[in-house]
Amino acid sequence: MALKQVLVTGATGRTGALVLQKLLQHPEEFNAFGFARSQAKAQDLFGSVDRFFFGDITAKDTLTAALEGCHCLVILTSATPRMKAPPAPGERPEFEFEPGGMPEAVDYQGQINQIDAAIAAGVQHIVLVGSMGGTQENHPLNKLGQGNILIWKRKAEAYLIDAGIGSGVDYTIIRAGGLLDQPGGVRELLVGKDDVLLTQAPNGIAPSIPRADVAEVVVQALRCPTAKNKAFDVISKPENDATAIVTTDFAPLFAQTTPDL
Ligand code: NAP
Numbered sequence: 001m002a003l004k005q006v007l008v009t010g011a012t013g014r015t016g017a018l019v020l021q022k023l024l025q026h027p028e029e030f031n032a033f034g035f036a037r038s039q040a041k042a043q044d045l046f047g048s049v050d051r052f053f054f055g056d057i058t059a060k061d062t063l064t065a066a067l068e069g070c071h072c073l074v075i076l077t078s079a080t081p082r083m084k085a086p087p088a089p090g091e092r093p094e095f096e097f098e099p100g101g102m103p104e105a106v107d108y109q110g111q112i113n114q115i116d117a118a119i120a121a122g123v124q125h126i127v128l129v130g131s132m133g134g135t136q137e138n139h140p141l142n143k144l145g146q147g148n149i150l151i152w153k154r155k156a157e158a159y160l161i162d163a164g165i166g167s168g169v170d171y172t173i174i175r176a177g178g179l180l181d182q183p184g185g186v187r188e189l190l191v192g193k194d195d196v197l198l199t200q201a202p203n204g205i206a207p208s209i210p211r212a213d214v215a216e217v218v219v220q221a222l223r224c225p226t227a228k229n230k231a232f233d234v235i236s237k238p239e240n241d242a243t244a245i246v247t248t249d250f251a252p253l254f255a256q257t258t259p260d261l
Contacts, residue, residue: 005031005069006222009057009114010076012036015129015179017045018215019074023222024051030222035066057110058100060117067121072222075114075128078153079106081144095144103149111156115163125170125228127221128160129214132175132207132233135195157231158261164229172221173231173261176214177207184212187236188244191257197235203243209236213247220250232257 006023010016011034023032034052036042042052055062057077067073079102081095097103111128118126133139134154142148157173164171177197189209190197198207213236221227227250237244247253 001029003031004029004071004222005033006072006074007033007035007053007066007070008074008076009035010078011052012038012041012045013076013078014181015176015211015214016074016076018212019076019218020046020051022215022219033066033070035063057113058105060113063114063117064121067117067123070118070121070123072125072127073114073118073123074218074222075111075126076218077106077110077114079103079147079149081147081149097145097147102145103147103152107149108152108156111153112159115156115160119163119167119169123169125172125222126160126164127172127174127218128157129218130154130157130173130175132177132195132198132235134175136198154261161231161260170228171231172227172229174214174217174221175231175233177209177233177235179214180208180210182210182212182239184210184216185248186239186246187213188241189213189217189234189236189247189253191253192233192235193231193258195233197233201235202237205235205237205241207235209234217250217253221254224251224254226251226254227257229259230254230257231259231261 008020011020020034023030042049053066084094087093130153134150160171
């Protein structure tokens with residue numbers, strides 16, 4: 001099997017770090033690198049910065065060296081809202097984004113920078129992890145810090161699909177439900193489209209999924225031809241759900257997914 005060189009951006013993030021760790025466990029299959037802003041954070045998480053490139057996705061040129069020779073790019077960057085200050089009793093918390101870190105800059109232009117730089121470098125497959133809720137303009141997450149984060153993420157997804165058609169690069173767009181820091185590999189995963197699982201999940205289950213399971217979906221998408229040129233929502237049944245058949249074979253899961261937004 002030919003070794004695949006993969007760059008994971010957002011590799012010091014909560015899901016990105018899990019993806020990079022998983023890829024590094026298979027050196028016979030993946031020559032994996034992370035892209036991050038903070039050397040200190042990479043050192044803390046990985047005990048070394050040997051597998052890292054450093055830069056900022058809002059400065060496109062900083063991606064060039066990291067993408068050289070890559071077959072695949074995994075995009076796991078995201079703007080992250082933070083609370084302004086603890087709210088007074090009875091008041092709602094207010095949120096903001098760090099300076100230069102608004103969703104338009106990070107989730108739209110920053111993702112476009114990554115897609116364009118990857119195509120220029122000859123990358124063949126881009127896996128983009130985004131979020132469910134992008135069809136809902138009035139989704140509460142769009143109000144946080146007046147960032148319209150889900151709207152910008154969705155626009156970047158559309159850009160990737162168009163860029164794929166124009167350049168021949170394959171895409172896989174994984175739109176996760178609410179992320180949980182819980183163990184992976186113990187749940188049945190469900191895929192859908194257009195946020196239907198937000199309101200019509202079977203048995204009214206919460207539209208959520210462990211970050212570890214999202215990371216596994218990313219790794220399997222890099223392996224599985226049926227994940228190419230697909231965009232889908234993904235959630236999980238609760239752990240120990242009586243109706244669940246734990247997902248271990250990903251080809252049938254990807255076979256249920258479809259191209260386009
Ligand atoms: P996360 O921990 O917030 O990580 C985001 C990463 O992006 C961080 O590593 C951050 O770097 C990096 N980043 C931000 N701006 C950057 C820039 N300008 N240049 C380079 N890197 C930059 O992510 P997560 O919570 O695991 O979420 C993964 C994805 O799932 C995101 O797209 C998120 O929106 C989506 N999602 C989240 C939820 C949820 O419930 N939270 C639900 C569904 C989908 P630093 O490490 O330096 O901060």
